[in-house]
Amino acid sequence: MDPNVRGAVLTGCLLCLASAAPCLGQTRFAFGAGPSIPVGDLGDASSSGVHTIATTFLGSAGRTVNARIDLSYSHFFADRSGQNSPSNVWAVNVGAIVAPRTARPARPYVTAGAGWYLTPRDCPSRTNFGLNGGLGVRFRRIAIESRFHLVYMAAIRFFTSLLRSLCSSDHSAPSPSPCLGAA
Numbered sequence: 001m002d003p004n005v006r007g008a009v010l011t012g013c014l015l016c017l018a019s020a021a022p023c024l025g026q027t028r029f030a031f032g033a034g035p036s037i038p039v040g041d042l043g044d045a046s047s048s049g050v051h052t053i054a055t056t057f058l059g060s061a062g063r064t065v066n067a068r069i070d071l072s073y074s075h076f077f078a079d080r081s082g083q084n085s086p087s088n089v090w091a092v093n094v095g096a097i098v099a100p101r102t103a104r105p106a107r108p109y110v111t112a113g114a115g116w117y118l119t120p121r122d123c124p125s126r127t128n129f130g131l132n133g134g135l136g137v138r139f140r141r142i143a144i145e146s147r148f149h150l151v152y153m154a155a156i157r158f159f160t161s162l163l164r165s166l167c168s169s170d171h172s173a174p175s176p177s178p179c180l181g182a183a
Contacts, residue, residue, distance in 0.1 A: 028057040030143070036074045038087075045084040049076035057097070066097045068111065090118040091149070093132055107138045117151045128152055 036049040051074045059066030070093040078086050095113020102108075112133040119128055134147030 026057075026060050028061075030055045030057065032143075032145075036076060038076050042076065042087065045079060046076035046087050047079050049074055049087075051075075062101070064098060064101060066099075068095050068097055068113070069093070070095070070113070070115070087120040089120070089151075091130070092116050093130075095132065099138065105139060109136050109138060110134075111136065111145070111147065117149070119151065 031052075031054050033050065033052045036051040037043075038046045038049065051072060053070055053072040055071075056069045057066055058068065070091070072091045072093070074089045074091075076087040076089075078084050093113045093115030095111055095115075097109050097111045099107050099109035110133075112131075114129070114131050117128045117130045119126055128151050130149055130151035132147050132149045134145055136143050136145030
């Protein structure tokens with residue numbers, strides 16, 4: 001197994017184990033799968049894909065705001081022209097869920113977070129910072145959720161350049177590229 005993939009999986013497992021925070025109330029675990037639709041540069045290079053996720057929820061179901069930790073894996077199939085190869089993306093995210101209290105069996109919610117993404121080998125940077133947000137509806141034993149992930153391929157280089165520019169006389173820094181696969 002690739003050392004970077006092993007590191008991402010190990011980090012996700014450690015975060016899940018460390019999530020037993022008694023001050024937050026209940027700890028719940030969930031697993032899911034579904035389709036992934038690439039956009040931006042990844043959408044140009046790949047077709048649709050599949051997504052799996054393991055989530056640890058921190059906090060009680062009755063609270064309006066709860067925390068979550070996600071470990072996810074997405075596999076995108078090669079594009080139809082056959083010129084590009086399949087792509088895999090691993091992610092470890094930490095975020096929050098805001099769900100208004102309701103007596104109905106369906107409970108809508110909004111989720112947002114940030115994390116680290118392990119992107120395909122042919123990308124300029126393998127480990128990248130990203131943001132995510134989405135909407136969902138939770139029923140008694142199942143949730144339906146849709147999220148958008150924005151991966152900053154050059155975030156680490158951007159912040160390193162920013163720190164260097166603050167320490168030097170040249171105060172220009174490159175802006176991060178907000179699309180997967182961009183330099």
